[in-house]
Amino acid sequence: MDEFGGYTERDLDRIAVAQQAARLADRLRGLVGGHGHERSAQEWLSELIGPVLADADRLGELGRGYAHARGLSWAEIGAATGVDPGAARAAWEARPAGPLDDPAAAVAELDHWYMRTVWLDMHAALDTAPLGGRLDAARPGTDPSCLICRKYAGGVVPxxxxxxxxxxxxxxxxxxxxxxxxxxxxxxxxxxxxxxxxxxxxxxxxxxxxxxxxxxxxxxxxxxxxxxxxxxxxxxxxxxxxxxxxxxxxxxxxxxxxxxxxxxxxxxxxxxxxxxxxxxxxxxxxxxxxxx
Ligand SMILES: [Zn+2]
Structure with a gap:
């Protein structure tokens, strides 16, 4: 229906939320293990925790933008989040430019990210399009639900x-x-x-x-x-x-x-x-x- 291959505005905002959430999750993993007292207290604050907090703020902005694309007014968003409506709107308007170059590729990568991180959750493992299947531009998944058939058909499995x-x-x-x-x-x-x-x-x-x-x-x-x-x-x-x-x-x-x-x-x-x-x-x- 448009140059984004059928992806609506709220789809693009949902994809942006997912991308930011995956980035944040990857960063948070580094705070669980792999670093300890060998890093200085200053490094912990500035290099390890600081970027996580900035990413979390950004996730909040993207989440409010997604809510706006779904029809909530800035006043309603402010009431739901405690963020000043004017500030929320200003942050959203100042967001980095441009829609995704290739939303379909981004969705495929995010579906893959999600599947990689699925552990023994059978319900999640059988869902062949955990993000892509929930968008307005959803396309029916072509991968077999059987994990063994899917694996040999080149699909993504846990x-x-x-x-x-x-x-x-x-x-x-x-x-x-x-x-x-x-x-x-x-x-x-x-x-x-x-x-x-x-x-x-x-x-x-x-x-x-x-x-x-x-x-x-x-x-x-x-x-x-x-x-x-x-x-x-x-x-x-x-x-x-x-x-x-x-x-x-x-x-x-x-x-x-x-x-x-x-x-x-x-x-x-x-x-x-x-x-x-x-x-x-x-x-x-x-x-x-x-x-x-
Ligand atoms: Zn099979």
């Missing part, structure tokens, strides 16, 4: 859903299955994640070929996991609550770790370079196994 290329690349990738290291943030070193290529829920929907090859896959992977990780047991875990798409976790339980079901409550995590190295070692063992 960190815990992994990436289309897992650490060290997939260990196996055939017409029926993908096997790779589990997302490092969520998996102890040496964890393998089996994912079906097709989208289906569970064993009841497997083809004869899938039913025949799945146990063979487990039988090949179990000894390799034990050999590389020194695990005494491999916990096989599959519930499809996170994604209604068949997948199985194979978690190595090492001799010094708690045994039984309690292991699954805190299995641990690892670093991606270590995971990639473990996958490389597993690849060598599987290759040797194939030749033997």
């Amino acid at each position: 960190l815990w859903a992994g990436r289309a290329e897992p650490p060290g690349r997939h260990l196996l990738d055939d017409p029926l299955w993908r096997v790779g290291h589990g997302p490092a943030i969520f998996s102890p070193l040496g964890t393998l994640l089996i994912e079906s290529k097709r989208h289906y829920l569970d064993y009841a929907e497997m083809t004869a070929e899938e039913l025949a090859t799945y146990p063979v896959l487990l039988a090949r992977l179990m000894p390799v996991i034990k050999r590389v990780t020194g695990a005494e047991r491999v916990h096989v875990f599959s519930n499809m609550d996170g994604a209604a798409h068949f997948h199985t976790w194979l978690l190595p339980r090492r001799p010094d770790q708690v045994r039984g079901r309690r292991f699954l409550t805190t299995p641990g995590w690892c670093l991606e370079p270590d995971a990639a190295a473990v996958i490389e070692r597993m690849r060598e063992l599987l290759a040797a196994d194939g030749q033997g």
